[in-house]
Amino acid sequence: MKMHRLGIDVGGTHTDAVILDEQHRLIAKTKARTSPDVSTGILEALDQVLAQPGVSVDDIGFAMLGTTHCTNAITERKNLSTVAVIRLGAPATLAIPPLYSWPEDLKQKIASHTFIIDGGHEFDGRIINTVKDEEVDRVIDEIRGKVEAISIASVFSPVNAEHEIYVGERLRRALGDDIPITLSYEIGSVGLLERENAAVLNASLMRTATMAFTGFRKAIQKKGLHARLFLGQNDGTLMSVDYALRYPILTIASGPSNSLRGGAFLSGLKDAIVIDVGGTTTDVGVLAHGFPRESALAVDIGGVRTSFRMPDLISIGLGGGSLVRTDGESVTIGPDSVGYRLIEEGIVFGGATLTATDIAVALGRVDLGDASKLPAGILEIAAKADIQMKQMVEHCIDGLKLSADPVPVVLVGGGSVLLPDQLEGASVLHRPDNFDVANAIGVAIAPVSAQVDRVFSYGEFKREDALALARQTAIEKATEAGAHPEEIEIVELEEVAMAYMPGDAVRIKIKAAGPLTVSDRSLQETNS
């Protein structure tokens, strides 16, 4: 029995699919259009890739999906649900209201209703204030019919989540199951603002996520694949579809992790800057010793501070579908994109919207559509747009470089044809084979992870024993999830003291990850 991997990367413009054998050799690749419903695009990519010679449905043991849906939704401020943001903690925390440091446009798009109401706990588990049912009910009256999702964050919920759970349940009973509710303690750790931000973003992504991820599951089932399904997440590891449906925020920035891993794999370089140009955005990240360089500081998503660990990268609104506008003498590019409608709306495809791809055609960097459709005077616009695009990307390189010396640069992603062959700050520019499917390759070879979140009493356990047990459990769970037991590493470890509990209790959060094991067919299950 073979255990081939199917890697799919859904971008704003293209859905790429690759099939790799057990030795990670590329057997087949394809590019399809991303469709509005996602499923159709995935089906099309699947159809195409499965029809290629040497490919058999029965050989595919794993299917991995990396999607930029959620990232795009936030950076483009599109398809985001309106969220009622509820914080429990008053009178504490009033000095900094929810979303205080958020970009104004995102705040207005998502959060029309924010509340700081009584509730929350002290560090030692005592309550700051009891939750008042009548206050919660006033919130319910105010938001009924006016919001699409809810986020709840309570002070010290990582230590005691009962107020979040209680208020969440009261809201669910009053408003029904159709309004998804995100509780902050399930997503983040100690650090109210970052955890609250992550919960609000998660809630605002629920609708987009349900459409995207169930679309993936349906498409796989329809093709008769009996593969185990995974989704790429922010730390570059894989998670189950069910998990991703509850925590769509975790898919944020999985694309960059995948393109960095894919870029390393394809170029064979261990230290480089990888520029991934998609249809909507360009992500620029750093490979250090073969791994994505992680951001050590708090990570901004669309201008919002969170505490997720992610590759240290800069994202800009530049892609093959980026709108190119002229205003008198000046030319601007993006940040909005025609996305998957590129091949209808792009001028070379017979449409009426001037896109970055049209510019690339005008500059002779790529042969697509019908260049004769380009308007008169396009060369002048293209020359200006070229300078603009080059500067946008060079600015990113400059922002990520740690020294003044030029560094090797790897260009991946279908949109990288937009870019010139020389960039300031690059010592050498690589365009590896299969550059256009680097993300799909990256997600296909990603490690699978599992998490343990458990309270230990150091009165009962010695710290070393508790850590060893948590570590062991995480490794077992990762093995069950499909990771090779001998190659599993602990990628995250966190202890949160819960001083209010007798016996010096500590909450240990631990995450283990390892490459998928490909030899043991018994680990497989069908996804039905």
Next chain:
Amino acid sequence: MNPRISVKDVEDIAIGGAVLGTGGGGDPYIGKLMAQRAIEQYGEPEMIALSDVPDDEFIMLAAGIGAPTVIIEKIFRGDEAVTVFEALEKYMGQKAYAIMSAEVGGLNGVIPIAVAARLGIPVVDADCMGRAFPEVQLVIPTLYGVSATPMIIADEKGNSAILNTISNEWTESIARAISSKMGGMALSALFTMDGKTAKRATLDGMMTYCMKIGRTLREARQHKGEVLDELLKVTGGVHLFKGKIVDLERRTDRGHVRGIVTIQGSDNFRGQTASIDFQNENLIARAGGEILATVPDLITIVDQDTSYPVTTEGLKYGLRVNVIGIPCHKEWRTPAGIALAGPHHFGYDVPFRPIQTMEQPA
């Protein structure tokens, strides 16, 4: 005309304060947002030189007291500091001419800015330690016999207390217990001093020094300079260790965050392991059985890529860091200073050895 403290200055002070905070002193991000919001709501406060405080006018300190891990969860209500300040003025029967920071390191470097903005009084360009320390009595004014009390302490719920104590050690002990009962973090107004005393017993120029460190880091990063070198230059510091965090033990204990972080060496330090003990602030750094630095000198952990400081609560398994040592203010290196805040005070049976003989910063 005296300079005013802008939203942008607060940014630099917060970063500089995190360097001088040696891991403790509270999350400068939270303090920064508080100060910036206060400036947006009430206007930019003035900053005056220590020498400009008239000898017979009074200054007071406003400071948060408690565990730094609490503040990243239980943010202040916002007006506690004003409440305590006005209550202390009333109790003393003295109007405050200006407000001063107890410690530029961390949250307490920016809280006075928020209070000054709300009250419309100036901030003095000085502080009482030139770093951060976990206990009320560990300030230069203690060495000069200045009493911390009368002191007002209050929480966000509306509880408050007035303290009159026989020594600053007693102030610490009682105020700590109160702050713990108040939920691990409280606001206080304390150390009322006349201008004449303040000029002897506090550290001149510390706010601008702090701002300068923050600005140096920001500009060095913008210009792609050698950020670590720039940081060492502006602080007169030394590079103690480089590596990756491989273990972290951290607990909240009697109102403090205590623990040990273990760092596995890389590059020049490959094959070595360093450990740093902390009690809110980093206290003692060791490698291979040797002591690299101890309090009252400053031990700061910075991110390898950006050289931005990492607070005790920001320490994470896997983080790649540099450890730097910064000489403390000369007032701390006197026998009385070392007796007050040296390694013995924190329970370490090792002598204080200055990391480097340097000219004083600022």
